Amino acid sequence: MTVEEFNQAVNLYSDGVYRFVLKNIKDEDKAKDIIQDTYEKLWKKHAEVNFQKVKSYLFSAAYHTLIDLTRREKKQAQWDEVDFKNHSHSEGYSDLNEVLHKAIERLPETQRMVVMMRDYEGYSYKEIGEICGLNEAQVKVYIFRARKFLKEYIGKIEVLV
């Protein structure tokens, strides 16, 4: 990949990767740091990475950084656990998209990321598998289970409303 192609990758994919990261961690500064790290990794390997696969490379790097981060934060959070019972359902839901995004937060992290890649970026099972280091069947299972959970969650909220 040339420098020009690298810059093209910045223009084409940085927004998408940023949205994907931001939806996962809900922290703009951290999301920006991850994007910078991701592109730094790409820059170090830009000579080896094919431009055709750069999008997958970016999502893969961002995904793994996210996984590392969330695991680290989980460990941290075990020390100071929050009383979720008192904080849950305190917020109001305005539209379906908001409900859906609340629901997606409740999914296990791999399911969440896989569904996001599928819906936001339109990746195939195979591509998602390559990004996340899973096989196609595993990706499919995660997506199907996530869909079922989301449908039930939305159904419950609609009944409550």
Add this chain to the structure above:
Amino acid sequence: MMINKSNYEAYLLDYLEGSISTQDREALLLFFDLNPQLKSELDTDISLCLNPKAQLADDFKEQLLKHEADVYDLPVSDYLFIKKQEEGLSKTEQSELLLIEPNKHKQEKISLDYQKTILRSDTTVLYDDKSKLRRFALFPVFKQYVIRRSIAAAAIIAVFASVWFITETPDISTPQVANTVTSHVDELEKPIVAESKILEKPLPDEKQPSKDSLLKLANDPMELKKESAAKQKPASTKNANYLASIGHIKPLNNHKINAYEHGLNVMMPQYMNNNLLREELASIYRKIEVDESSNPSISFALLEGGVKVMNFLSKESVKMQKYYNDNGEVVGYKVKGENLELNRKVK
């Protein structure tokens, strides 16, 4: 072999299966004629073997069968609806779905529920620091090793040039030191070229202003000017006479000095001058303070003169500001210099 009651069953089984020989068959029938109470065994039904085509119980088989939906731990209907949305259904799966959910209206509703689970990205969220990520290519106009070699060559040339310059160029920057002891006086002696010009210039043996002269100048600057003008004439005539008495001027010999000595030569006069000025100024202030208590008007005049002297000697801009009352009399003053500030009332 004779057929008897102990072995007739083996022959009978062969007979029933149809695999007995003719000789054994005749012997077996003869045995049954002799023992008519056993003859009924000839009609025994031997079709008791297991039938390989026999079917297992249908419900047991059903339990063993697995559906694709089991891979996902989902009910078949959910699996089919999700698959319909994700990938589409084959004809078999469509008919299966129709069997599970024959009501079309219900089918549509469930499909719609699953459509709601598709996430839509917020395209207004953009990464605004793209400029930080972009990289710039350097065009290889010069190869790095060429640049390095040319820099090295230039550095070597510069070193040689500086060495040559130091050794060959006459040192015109360093001051010359007078040396009256010369070995080749005759060679160096040359006639006076511009005696008249020398006569015009004052000799550099003028003394630094002393404490007394400064105080005098502070008291009456105009008087000092007159004195100096009066003194200048006889001094200049004296110098002229002295110079006229010298037949020849011996040129000074060049004596090389190092940079440290040169620095000292440059710095020392300034340093001494500064020290002298500081002392002089301190003594003026002391004098002012003493005089101020005894005679305010004299001290004020002294101060004014002092400020002028300070400005004259130090080249500093020491400012003096006076304060007047309604009658136009000076009631106070403020002296402000670079390192000092003084406010006083005139008694």
